Amino acid sequence: MRNKSIKKLNNKMNSKKVIVTFLILVCTIFNIGAQNITPDSKVLYKKVNGDSLYLHLFKPEISKKPTAAIVFFFGGGWVGGNPKQFYQQSKYFASRGILAISAEYRVKNTHGTSPFECVEDGKSAIRWVRENAKELNIDPNKIVASGGSAGGHVALTTALIKGLENVDENLSVSSVPNAVVAYNPVSDTTLKGYGSKKVVGRETEISPTDQVKKDMPPMLIFHGTKDKTVPFENAERFTRLMKEAGNDCELVAVDNMGHGFFNGDFFRKGTGNKYFNLTAYKTDVFLEKLCYLKEKPTLAENIKQVSCIGDSNTEATYPKFLQEKLGENYQVKNFGKGGATLIEGTNHPYFKKKEYKNSLKFTPDIVLIMFGTNDANVKWCLDKTRKTKFIGTPQEEFKSQYIKLINTYKRKNENAEIYVLTPLPIYEHAKSRDPEIKKRIKHLYDWVIPIIREIAEEQNVKLIDVNKLMKKAYKYTVDGIHLNQKGYKILAKKIAKEIK
Structure with a gap:
C-alpha cells in the first residue's frame, strides 16, 4: 500500500530532527511530563464501513539502518478511549531510537462495534506496519504490539488469535507481532475475567487464556496486585499457561496498585x-534484551514523588529549585496555596482547597509540610468571630488540624516519608503588609514552632527546622515574610540536603 500518505511520510522521515539533551529528556519530558506531547504525523492505515483509522507516529532520530517499531493500543473496555493514552510512552521510545505508534481502532461508542472488530483492527495495524516497513524504515521482524487494559487485550490477541482478519487486506503479510508488552491487559473474557457480557456466546473465542499455544512471541505483562477491574489472578494464570506451553512470558506484579496505574502525568x-517510569524502564530493558533497543534506558526506573504542602512560601518557587537539586530520581510537585492556614474560618483553609485534593491524588512518597505563618496572624488566631467547628483554643486547633493532615497522607501511602517544617523566620520590614507583625512574630515563637516540634516527636515524623536553617534570611526577604529567588534557592538546597 504505497499511497500519497506514505510518500509524505517518507519525505518527513528524511528530515533531520533536533536532538534533545539527556538532562532535558529525562527531567522535563519523562519525569515531569507536563508539556503538550503531539505525534510527528498521522497516517491512514485502514478504511472500513466509512470509517478512517489512523496511526499516530512518533519518529526516531534518522537512522541509516531499519529500526524496531512498537504499536500501542489504548484502553477503554472496547467502548471508548483515546490514542493520547500512549503518547508519553511513544515519545519516550521514539527518543530511544525506534518508531513508536499509538493506533486508533474502532470502539463501541464511536463506531458501534464489538471487541471482535477491535481485534481485527489490531491485526490490520500490525499488518500495515509490516507491509510498509521499507517506507517506515523499520525491520519487519521487529514489531512489538503493546497496549493497556482492553488495548492490552488487542495486543495479546494479535499474537494469539487465528482468524478475524480483514479479507480486503494482503493476507500474505502476517499480522502477528514479534513481541508483546501489555499493561494490565484483559487476558480472560469469560466469567472469570472481564468483558464476558460483551462477547456473549463467544466467551472463549478471543480470550487469551483460552487461546494459549506454543511458539508464541515473547511477552512482558504488567499487572497491579489490587486490580479490581481485571483480576490479578487472570495475569498469573495467563503467564503460567504461556510458560507451560513453552513460551517466554514474564509477569511484573506491581504491589498494591489497581487498574491503569501505568499512565503518566501526560494522560x-x-x-x-x-x-x-517503572513500566517504561522495564519495557525498555525487555526490548534491549531482544536487541530492539541499544544501551541503557534514559529514564530512572524508580522515582520518588515529592509533595510540597504549605502556604505562599511553598507556592513560591522553592519546589521548582528543589526539583533541580534532587534530580531525575525525584518528581517534585508544588501544592502550596497563598494565604493558606490549617485553622478553619480563614480566607484559605487548606483542607478546603483544590491544592489539598490534588496533593492526595499525586500519592506522594515524600511529603514536606510547612504551615504556621498565616495561622500565627492576629487577623485569624485572635479573631473570636472566626467560624470553626473545633472546640478549643487556636493553638489546640492548629495542632489538631496538623495531625489530621499528616494522617491523610499516611492513609494514602503508609510508607510515605513525612517531614514537618518549621516556618521561615518573620521579620519587621518596611514593606510588610501586616500592621500586627510583632504579634505574629511572637506567636510564631511562642506556640507555632513549639507545637510543630511536639507533633514531629508525637507522630513519629521527621522535623526539618527551616526556621533555624534560614535564621540569616533577612537579606533575602522582600517583605519580612517572603523571600526573593536567591532565598528560595538556598531554602531548596537546605531541604534537599535533609531528605536526600
Missing part, C-alpha cells in the same frame, strides 16, 4: 510519573 494529570 492522567496529577498522578505523577512513578509508575510510568
Whole structure:
C-alpha cells in the first residue's frame, strides 16, 4: 500500500530532527511530563464501513539502518478511549531510537462495534506496519504490539488469535507481532475475567487464556496486585499457561496498585510519573534484551514523588529549585496555596482547597509540610468571630488540624516519608503588609514552632527546622515574610540536603 500518505511520510522521515539533551529528556519530558506531547504525523492505515483509522507516529532520530517499531493500543473496555493514552510512552521510545505508534481502532461508542472488530483492527495495524516497513524504515521482524487494559487485550490477541482478519487486506503479510508488552491487559473474557457480557456466546473465542499455544512471541505483562477491574489472578494464570506451553512470558506484579496505574502525568494529570517510569524502564530493558533497543534506558526506573504542602512560601518557587537539586530520581510537585492556614474560618483553609485534593491524588512518597505563618496572624488566631467547628483554643486547633493532615497522607501511602517544617523566620520590614507583625512574630515563637516540634516527636515524623536553617534570611526577604529567588534557592538546597 504505497499511497500519497506514505510518500509524505517518507519525505518527513528524511528530515533531520533536533536532538534533545539527556538532562532535558529525562527531567522535563519523562519525569515531569507536563508539556503538550503531539505525534510527528498521522497516517491512514485502514478504511472500513466509512470509517478512517489512523496511526499516530512518533519518529526516531534518522537512522541509516531499519529500526524496531512498537504499536500501542489504548484502553477503554472496547467502548471508548483515546490514542493520547500512549503518547508519553511513544515519545519516550521514539527518543530511544525506534518508531513508536499509538493506533486508533474502532470502539463501541464511536463506531458501534464489538471487541471482535477491535481485534481485527489490531491485526490490520500490525499488518500495515509490516507491509510498509521499507517506507517506515523499520525491520519487519521487529514489531512489538503493546497496549493497556482492553488495548492490552488487542495486543495479546494479535499474537494469539487465528482468524478475524480483514479479507480486503494482503493476507500474505502476517499480522502477528514479534513481541508483546501489555499493561494490565484483559487476558480472560469469560466469567472469570472481564468483558464476558460483551462477547456473549463467544466467551472463549478471543480470550487469551483460552487461546494459549506454543511458539508464541515473547511477552512482558504488567499487572497491579489490587486490580479490581481485571483480576490479578487472570495475569498469573495467563503467564503460567504461556510458560507451560513453552513460551517466554514474564509477569511484573506491581504491589498494591489497581487498574491503569501505568499512565503518566501526560494522560492522567496529577498522578505523577512513578509508575510510568517503572513500566517504561522495564519495557525498555525487555526490548534491549531482544536487541530492539541499544544501551541503557534514559529514564530512572524508580522515582520518588515529592509533595510540597504549605502556604505562599511553598507556592513560591522553592519546589521548582528543589526539583533541580534532587534530580531525575525525584518528581517534585508544588501544592502550596497563598494565604493558606490549617485553622478553619480563614480566607484559605487548606483542607478546603483544590491544592489539598490534588496533593492526595499525586500519592506522594515524600511529603514536606510547612504551615504556621498565616495561622500565627492576629487577623485569624485572635479573631473570636472566626467560624470553626473545633472546640478549643487556636493553638489546640492548629495542632489538631496538623495531625489530621499528616494522617491523610499516611492513609494514602503508609510508607510515605513525612517531614514537618518549621516556618521561615518573620521579620519587621518596611514593606510588610501586616500592621500586627510583632504579634505574629511572637506567636510564631511562642506556640507555632513549639507545637510543630511536639507533633514531629508525637507522630513519629521527621522535623526539618527551616526556621533555624534560614535564621540569616533577612537579606533575602522582600517583605519580612517572603523571600526573593536567591532565598528560595538556598531554602531548596537546605531541604534537599535533609531528605536526600
